[in-house]
Amino acid sequence: MVTAQQKPGTSDVTAAVETLREALTAAGIVLPSLGVDEASPSLNLITLGRVRADVALRLADIIRRGCS
Template sequence: MATTEQRDVDPHTAVESLRQALAEAGIVLPSLGVDFGHPGLNLVEMGRVRADMAERLAEAVRRGGRE
């Protein structure tokens, strides 16, 4: 079940955490960064990604991060 509860997380910390987790799965999102256009919302910009990386990301999510 998905949760709608929002936690106060530093977007810079979230970006680095996500970047590291993706790298461990062999996935690189070149546009990954903090969205500075909406500083109060703590948004993370994931940007554009090649189709092959999107497929790898989908597979990693389906596996739950397990190899």
């Protein structure tokens, strides 16, 4: 599992994708395009992809509740 203490660029990008996918699934959110961005492997980028407006609003609500 990826922890908040890890420095940017040092995490296993595949594990990060799976951890995020699990958290989103638990919240009832699916990002169909979620995956590893293969274009720049040294940057460990993750593609979140496009989502419908209702999914973006639900995600924003969950994040806000988690931050309060």
